[in-house]
Amino acid sequence: MMRSNLKKFKIKSKTPLAVDDFIEKILYEPKVGYYSSKDPFGKNGDFITSPTISNLFSEIIGIWLISAWEKMGKPKIFNFVELGPGDGSLTKVIISTLKKFPEFNKAIKIYLYEKSLFLKKIQRQNISNKRIKWIKNFNPIKKGPVIFFGNEFFDAIPIKQFSNINNELFEKCYSVENNIDIIEKFRRASKKDKAQIKTFETLKKLKFVEFPKKGLIELNPIIKKINKLSGGILLIDYGYLNYNNSNTIQSVMGNKKISAETMLKNLGKSDITSLVNFNLLKEYFLKNNLKVKKVVTQRFFLERMGIIERAQILEKKMTNEKQKYMKETLSRLLEEKQMGSLFKVIFGYKNKNNNFFGFE
Template identity: 30%
Template sequence: MTSLPDLIDTQIRANGPMSVASYMGLCLTHPAKGYYKGADPLGAGGDFITAPEISQMFGELIGFFFVNLWQQMGSPKAFTLLELGPGRGTLMADILRVACRAEGFRDSLDLRLFETNPTLIAEQNARLEPYDPKWVDSFDKIGAGPLFVVANEFFDALPIRQFVRGQTGWHERVVGLVDDRRAFGLSPTPIPNAALPDTVQDAPLHAVFEVALAGGEVMSRLAKNVSRLGGAILAIDYGYALSQTGETLQAVKNHAYADILAEPGEADLSAHVDFEALGNVARKAGLAVQPLVSQGEFLNRLGIGERAKALSAANPSAAAGIAAARTRLTAADQMGTLFKAFCAASPGLRPSGFSE
């Protein structure tokens, strides 16, 4: 069968250079050869490790977060909990282990998972089968009642477009071929200045601005459903609070940075999330957007310190590992500051962790 690199190169030869978004989409989600169609990318034997794999405390606190919102809404007898990109199912298993202790939560739950990786779907099923999960391929396929959404390191993996400030204005960055090797270049046609936010119009020469149209579309669909049904969207990811210039697209393989163009489909591609842009989309749909907080602030406010003490008391031999995990999740020089917690919810709800 034709390899993904050959498919991409053939498409470029036939149609000309492709946008960065098109390249990312093929690399990550090609139906047969995309990165997310391959083996399990998580853990020490994969390419990266996410917060739920570091400690059960992460998911347990998010379980409390959703129980609190569910109770604020009067403990509805039917609601949907949807996770985007559930990985191995670790996060949701930890969420539900805590959340289902609340009377009525389990009986009211309709669990939905958005996932495309067959290997991960099998692992999710193994962990979550007691909760009768349903896998969906659309953000519109949801059940009855309020909708709660959790997305940990999901938006960073959605395709972005890149624009570069040149002498004659902003030009889209594209992927083409130079001497039969993939290379970045610029579209010769500048885009209208009005197509980009006012905040970047005075950017210096060669500045890069990234636009996550796919992320905005996902947020729009989710927010419209939450606005109609009631509920909340919790997204935790690395990114920045305000729209700004800066190149953040990266490739990771075997826990190290890799060449973005060298091995299509063999490395994870991601970019920092523009949370201001996501917030603007959610507000337009009628949701209340909470002040963005760092992951460290969020977990500390939810009580990770107290949870760590309780786990250490119950498992004294694991105390050092529990303390190390807490530090990794919350410390400013590790995941605590780079990662942010974003929440858009029905007006009137008071999501835990977003205020003192």
């Protein structure tokens, strides 16, 4: 049993809450949830992400977008949606990169899809550009191919967890008593969840199942849009290809990983994520009629997109101090033990062309 003040997250019930519903409240409850009340990014926050440490990363994503537009035959209207833009760092750099590519700049329509009102405000402050539209759904995108992009978007959407005991699935839940005591419980999985989990080859025969039900619900309208208009979804996330039945939910506070115990004692003060199952994503895209490029590591993708050559060009015009910072961040993005291989890249798409850069 753990103690934490839960009244403010509107969690009072004695009825056990599934892990994903519980974490959802802690992260996104309006005004008080972690992402609804705190700017978590950067050295003074709780964690850093590629766009918040390196403009080079965002520039490369911009270059990849231009290459995707070219591969699709330079359509006159080309939609770009950033999923979960955080503090807006990536789109800010993309907008300035675009200025050097007038034909593409004319074609691109930029949309930001963000759940947290608090972060939306920060995004509006950081990128004041009239061309950007914040959207709550994808209905405004009606013409032209669409590329969705998310960096650490999918890992921020809470997952469900199940134990498989003698071929029966039991869902992990938290029960809250007296507004303060958190008790871990397992209950029989719902018929609907069991049936959906069964459809995934990737999840068969596991002793401990992690299932991103909410994430897949988020993907449904995205996949529908891609199937209708053509285009694709590029996701970069901390995740795996081989799963070892472990609990991958993790929490960081002040740029340090904290234990599950500390997390439960500090609800609302730390970020909570889980590792992304890239094989499951691949299976889901394929099931829904998208084609999928080979899943690659962040290092592979960024190197194929020419990040090292770009850094060498930029370096020539930099002060020693800036050179040093760029080298440090570059190795953070690329080194195997840092983000280089822990982070993976997946591209699900619908298009006649299969030759998108970055994966071969």
